[in-house]
Amino acid sequence: MIFLLMLFVFMLAIAVGNELISKVPPTLHTPLMSGANAISGITIVGALMCAQFAIDDPTTSRILGVIAIALATINVVGGFMVTDRMLAMFSSKKKKKEGK
């Protein structure tokens, strides 16, 4: 039952994702890809939860856990930062224009 519920959630989220970005101007393709990529770093939540195993198993589980968390954090921190850098270039220009 719980599994079925999760499957429902999964299917509905796919449907929502499909509706969300039906029309994207080409200018935003790169930032959107990079932003979505950062969101896929949500697996960090799973990685953090895995740190529970390191309490009883401070060798293998700890190594695995650190790698999992570090990889996901690179994805999250790096992803949001580069996306912001890209988008800042679009908006800074607009401000300059308004100033003129």
Added chain:
Amino acid sequence: MEGFTPAGLLYLVATFLFILGIKRLSKVRTARSGNQLAAVGMLLAIVVTLVRPEGGIDLDWTTVIAGLLLGGAVGGVMAKRVEMTGMPELVALFNGFGGLASTFVAVTEFWGRFGSATIGSPADAAGDVVLGGGVWAIAIVLSVLIGTVTFTGSLVAMGKLSGKISGNPVILPARHLLTSVLLIGGIAAGVYGTLYCEGNTAVLMVGLLALGAGLFGIISVLPIGGADMPVVVSLLNSYSGLAASMAGFVIGNSLLIVAGALVGAAGLILTTVMCKAMNRSLGNVLVGGFGGDAPAAGGGGADEYTSVKSAGPEESAMILESATSVIIIPGYGMAVAQAQHVVKELGEELERRGCEVRYAIHPVAGRMPGHMNVLLAESDVPYEQLWELERINGDFKTTDVTVIVGANDVVNPEAIENPQSPIAGMPILNAHESGTVLMIKRSLSPGYAGIKNPLFERDNTYMCFGDGKAFLQDVVTELKES
């Protein structure tokens, strides 16, 4: 799945922020705030997971802090240091890390519950594992599979984008048989290991699954030409979302399932958009073998051109001097030569002389969708001057001069004039219709499609041989002096 707890509700808020963030990312005016909203959602999810308002499981803080510091430092430095031209590679790399992280989540969870003898037997674990049994095992297998394919596929894509791996399609003998064996063998090992084995054997089997999936990712991306990498990166982005979603099934967390699925669907849409821009099907791209750095058999070498006219910086400046309307078409060559700033200088100088300047952006120019827009934005070209293909294509007829900076296939008239051409039907920018074409390019070598470009020898075309940046710099200097 989460109960009706504070943590569960806060996860719901994070989910909402992600949806809102993606929505806003798809509009120019709201994009930056969209990205920031999503980042806030992510921070919320992380904090809730660490603090866990209702108590719950204890975490090993050494692991948590070491992982966060290490990842945060590496990710932050990479994001700060990257050049705008290197963006496609970096996105591919981050994407690969995301995929591998999902693999590690599944492996760590699996090891934690089954691998280490000190923790307990499967029977013991089944009680607190949300899914348990077969379904849980399948989720582990899928998570490791998709995550690892994403990782190795992204690394190959990154290598091809940065030129470290040849952009040519690399076709291995019997690759379809090989990929099938790796995929099926890997899945079989994974299913056997997660369902029927314990301890070291189980871990070995999951290791075999990761190995098979990793090789599968490499062999699948190698045969795809460098020009198709944007499609591949976008598809792998979609995969990394799905991998996160599967990891969500493994640990029974609906936030992961939803966020991952959103990214999976969004990535797939972007992939389709790009395929459409090239008039190719996704299947055709993935089968590979299309295009490469070097001329394909029967493709255009320099000796195939007979009546090429060339122009130096002085002559080009003279041609531009008398123009009243100019369209600039940037391509991957502009990114390679880092010529975006001098391109903008040229545009400004021409405008100062009363000339109308516009930029025509082909949807697949560069190595990433929207790559040119990002580069020109970096050099402060006003957004209003960037024109999409459909909007500007009718205007070439009435344009005096078209300046092509390092683009090739996207202006190849073969696509409309020769139905037998490999790129027939691909929408192109009709540069050949304008009064004069200045084609700035290092040589007569073909583009990624590996075919001859008859535009080079048209009567109205001048080839401007040289490095894009140096050449344009000379043109701008000439213009300023005159």
